[in-house]
Amino acid sequence: xxxxxxxxxxxxxxxxxxxxxxxxxxxxxxxxxxxxxxxxxxxxxxxxxxxxxxxxxxxxxxxxxxxxxxxxxxxxxxxxxxxxxxxxxxxxxxxxxxxxxxxxxxxxxx
Amino acid sequence: xxxxxxxxxxxxxxxxxxxxxxxxxxxxxxxxxxxxxxxxxxxxxxxxxxxxxxxxxxxxxxxxxxxxxxxxxxxxxxxxxxxxxxxxxxxxxxxxxxxxxxxxxxxxxxxxxxxx
Numbered sequence: 693x694x695x696x697x698x699x700x701x702x703x704x705x706x707x708x709x710x711x712x713x714x715x716x717x718x719x720x721x722x723x724x725x726x727x728x729x730x731x732x733x734x735x736x737x738x739x740x741x742x743x744x745x746x747x748x749x750x751x752x753x754x755x756x757x758x759x760x761x762x763x764x765x766x767x768x769x770x771x772x773x774x775x776x777x778x779x780x781x782x783x784x785x786x787x788x789x790x791x792x793x794x795x796x797x798x799x800x801x802x
Numbered sequence: 803x804x805x806x807x808x809x810x811x812x813x814x815x816x817x818x819x820x821x822x823x824x825x826x827x828x829x830x831x832x833x834x835x836x837x838x839x840x841x842x843x844x845x846x847x848x849x850x851x852x853x854x855x856x857x858x859x860x861x862x863x864x865x866x867x868x869x870x871x872x873x874x875x876x877x878x879x880x881x882x883x884x885x886x887x888x889x890x891x892x893x894x895x896x897x898x899x900x901x902x903x904x905x906x907x908x909x910x911x912x913x914x915x916x917x918x
Contacts (some may be wrong), residue, residue, distance in 0.1 A: 713853050713868035718893065726906070726907075729911075731889075732909060733914070734912070734914075735804065735806075735892055735911045735912050736845070736892070736909045737909070738804075738906055738907075738908060739907075741906060777846065781845075787858065788835075788850060788857070788858060788896070788898070788905065789835065789847040789850060789858055789860055790835075790837075790845075790847065790907060791847070792844055792846075793844070793846040794844045795844065797869070798864075
């Protein structure tokens with residue numbers, strides 16, 4: 693069964709303090725790994741899709757990387773507006789449903 | 803704004819009742835997905851429709867059903883509601899064509915269901 697585990701569950705940083713969120717996965721053939729951002733009471737907002745090991749994508753202060761077993765979301769010099777829950781999901785080959793991790797709740801203090 | 807719309811935003815009802823949640827996908831998207839998000843379970847896939855046909859089923863209870871109409875909007879029907887059905891229900895849409903590399907799912911704002 694496809695599985696996604698995210699760590700840590702919660703992370704509190706000071707503004708400007710860079711860090712990384714981890715997403716470990718097991719999947720029967722990876723079609724894609726997705727990162728979403730979710731604000732409280734809102735729908736997940738798409739950030740990145742990664743398809744193969746070694747791939748990297750960047751958007752503003754965020755950079756996502758992928759290996760054969762895990763993905764990292766690196767946050768560089770974060771700002772308070774980066775506070776949110778970050779969700780990782782995998783999509784297996786031949787499937788279209790997403791299997792989500794429990795998320796990492798990120799808080800950036802000014 | 804993802805382009806996916808959901809109504810209503812909030813729904814409060816009693817145990818044993820039946821409710822209908824509605825979703826309109828992004829323009830051009832043929833696939834609609836329903837997910838349930840609760841505090842203890844996280845985001846769980848319920849069901850997918852593609853161009854009016856059911857394509858995949860996840861952990862959807864028999865009391866729940868869905869359909870996709872010719873104009874591609876979708877409805878999720880929840881019946882004989884229990885306290886444990888209280889959750890956020892999200893609809894997502896994607897182009898849905900098989901074989902394409904990028905088939906990102908875009909999520910709507912959700913419907914918060916409270917069963918009292």
